[in-house]
Amino acid sequence: xxxxxxxxxxxxxxxxxxxxxxxxxxxxxxxxxxxxxxxxxxxxxxxxxxxxxxxxxxxxxxxxxxxxxxxxxxxxxxxxxxxxxxxxxxxxxxxxxxxxxxxxxxxxxxxxxxxxxxxxxxxxxxxxxxxxxxxx
Amino acid sequence: xxxxxxxxxxxxxxxxxxxxxxxxxxxxxxxxxxxxxxxxxxxxxxxxxxxxxxxxxxxxxxxxxxxxxxxxxxxxxxxxxxxxxxxxxxxxxxxxxxxxxxxxxxxxxxxxxxxxxxxxxxxxxxxxxxxxxxxxxxxxxxxxxxxxxxxxxxxxxxxxxxxxxxxxxxxxxxxxxxxxxxxxxxxxxxxxxxxxxxxxxxxxxxxxxxxxxxxxxxxxxxxxxxxxxxxxxxxxxxxxxxxxxxxxxxxxxxxxxxxxxxxxxxxxxxxxxxxxxxxxxxxxxxxxxxxxxxxxxxxxxxxxxxxxxxxxxxxxxxxxxxxxxxxxxxxxxxxxxxxxxxxxxxxxxxxxxxxxxxxxxxxxxxxxxxxxxxxxxxxxxxxxxxxxxxxxxxxxxxxxxxxxxxxxxxxxxxxxxxxxxxxxxxxxxxxxxxxxxxxxxxxxxxxxxxxxxxxxxxxxxx
Numbered sequence: 001x002x003x004x005x006x007x008x009x010x011x012x013x014x015x016x017x018x019x020x021x022x023x024x025x026x027x028x029x030x031x032x033x034x035x036x037x038x039x040x041x042x043x044x045x046x047x048x049x050x051x052x053x054x055x056x057x058x059x060x061x062x063x064x065x066x067x068x069x070x071x072x073x074x075x076x077x078x079x080x081x082x083x084x085x086x087x088x089x090x091x092x093x094x095x096x097x098x099x100x101x102x103x104x105x106x107x108x109x110x111x112x113x114x115x116x117x118x119x120x121x122x123x124x125x126x127x128x129x130x131x132x133x134x135x136x
Numbered sequence: 137x138x139x140x141x142x143x144x145x146x147x148x149x150x151x152x153x154x155x156x157x158x159x160x161x162x163x164x165x166x167x168x169x170x171x172x173x174x175x176x177x178x179x180x181x182x183x184x185x186x187x188x189x190x191x192x193x194x195x196x197x198x199x200x201x202x203x204x205x206x207x208x209x210x211x212x213x214x215x216x217x218x219x220x221x222x223x224x225x226x227x228x229x230x231x232x233x234x235x236x237x238x239x240x241x242x243x244x245x246x247x248x249x250x251x252x253x254x255x256x257x258x259x260x261x262x263x264x265x266x267x268x269x270x271x272x273x274x275x276x277x278x279x280x281x282x283x284x285x286x287x288x289x290x291x292x293x294x295x296x297x298x299x300x301x302x303x304x305x306x307x308x309x310x311x312x313x314x315x316x317x318x319x320x321x322x323x324x325x326x327x328x329x330x331x332x333x334x335x336x337x338x339x340x341x342x343x344x345x346x347x348x349x350x351x352x353x354x355x356x357x358x359x360x361x362x363x364x365x366x367x368x369x370x371x372x373x374x375x376x377x378x379x380x381x382x383x384x385x386x387x388x389x390x391x392x393x394x395x396x397x398x399x400x401x402x403x404x405x406x407x408x409x410x411x412x413x414x415x416x417x418x419x420x421x422x423x424x425x426x427x428x429x430x431x432x433x434x435x436x437x438x439x440x441x442x443x444x445x446x447x448x449x450x451x452x453x454x455x456x457x458x459x460x461x462x463x464x465x466x467x468x469x470x471x472x473x474x475x476x477x478x479x480x481x482x483x484x485x486x487x488x489x490x491x492x493x494x495x496x497x498x499x500x501x502x503x504x505x506x507x508x509x510x511x512x513x514x515x516x517x518x519x520x521x522x523x524x525x526x527x528x529x530x531x532x533x534x535x536x537x538x539x540x541x542x543x544x545x546x547x548x549x550x551x552x553x554x555x556x557x558x559x560x561x562x563x564x565x566x567x568x569x570x571x572x573x574x575x576x577x578x579x580x581x582x583x584x585x586x587x588x589x590x591x592x593x594x595x596x597x598x
Binding site: 011013016017021084107108109110112 | 285286288308315
């Protein structure tokens with residue numbers, strides 16, 4: 001079964017490019033552009049990984065990240081955050097809110113692919129470890 | 137004759153004018169010629185009986201030898217010390233007067249450079265503030281970075297070869313074309329915007345400084361205010377904005393300063409309409425520069441009367457009066473300095489000022505004799521009152537303004553007609569010893585001190 005990614009981003013041409021790159025790599029790419037309803041969209045679509053832009057209409061990426069982490073369902077969901085500013089302050093804030101990885105715009109396509117794939121394989125490893133006691 | 141900088145220099149000038157020899161003058165006042173020579177070269181402090189004796193021998197008032205032009209230079213040097221922060225070598229703060237007297241050119245340079253440094257620091261602050269908080273800049277950068285991100289990603293796809301559906305290829309080419317146009321527009325807007333930084337609103341000085349320099353250029357009085365007192369001079373805010381705009385004064389460069397100047401003009405015009413110059417002159421003759429008398433005579437409020445008295449056009453025999461106002465936060469919003477009482481240009485003022493005592497008790501007028509530290513100490517009669525400025529209704533926040541008029545003590549007493557004098561009853565309490573700003577005030581044991589003085593506590597023993 002294909003891995004599913006939810007891209008939360010409001011720039012149409014960035015969406016189009018990322019969708020193309022990830023689709024060609026075998027991902028099923030779904031998109032969402034409104035910050036205000038983003039948390040609900042994650043709940044409904046249940047992606048394997050979320051790519052989350054910081055500057056969104058309706059609600060900031062930081063707030064969305066915090067809300068997702070507050071929900072036990074999404075506590076371990078890999079979230080890759082995109083921001084136009086690579087400032088330390090923003091990184092610290094994202095880290096404190098529980099981001100899985102961080103990527104600064106503009107990024108190269110191969111960086112994006114590597115980051116997404118790395119997050120998912122890490123997640124698999126984590127799940128195996130987490131699942132181990134239960135399997136006994 | 138222009139009065140020169142320092143007491144010693146003035147003694148020397150006055151002595152040569154009188155045709156006295158140094159040795160002769162020294163003998164009559166009972167000191168050695170060498171000591172007088174040191175005094176005349178500002179290398180020894182002078183005061184007390186010796187100064188009185190010298191003044192008598194030179195046939196001048198003591199004040200003619202001690203007061204005046206050196207104050208701004210010495211104040212400037214004190215401020216330079218206060219704002220210097222950590223210094224490599226200790227500063228001889230106890231010899232400021234000697235320095236100002238013996239090297240007035242260098243001292244002037246120090247003061248001028250301090251002002252330039254302060255100006256530059258404010259500019260840097262304003263610019264970094266702008267970079268950090270400017271919403272337009274932040275939006276514009278975000279736009280540019282977003283577009284660059286889309287272009288980079290799309291170009292990467294097209295450049296990577298491999299199988300790309302022709303339909304997708306067309307689409308990506310179109311996206312890139314659109315984004316490149318957006319980028320061009322966005323970056324142009326950004327360049328245009330950055331071009332204006334430093335030109336508008338970025339005047340080297342705070343708007344209040346500009347307004348004050350503008351007012352100082354007309355001795356704080358606008359003569360045309362008093363031409364028209366038959367009602368046609370009524371305040372008109374739009375008219376005043378036009379007037380200030382049309383004046384194209386070099387001193388009012390920023391829009392903020394022009395708007396503040398227009399507001400000031402509107403209020404001054406309303407004050408003048410309420411208190412015509414003839415009435416003011418009558419009150420001055422019969423009651424002296426007393427804002428309460430003027431207010432009672434005209435029905436104006438006390439603060440308006442204080443403003444009116446402090447901003448009258450200069451005239452023969454009319455004492456120059458100082459004025460400060462502050463808002464509810466204590467921030468000074470207007471400063472008209474007097475020789476011997478210069479409100480601080482930066483930072484907070486002295487909390488002992490009657491201005492702040494009035495701020496504590498809105499609508500209760502305060503009158504005090506205050507003494508500014510200095511050589512010699514100067515006394516002023518200060519009137520202060522705090523009044524609401526906005527009648528905005530019951531739910532609005534309370535906005536107040538405190539106003540303080542300060543009258544040099546000699547003017548306060550000299551101006552009084554026969555039979556009137558300032559009695560203890562008129563002035564409640566003792567003389568209040570005040571300063572301007574803690575950092576440049578050496579008053580020892582002050583209960584209101586915020587931070588240690590950077591000047592030597594040279595007066596603590598006396």
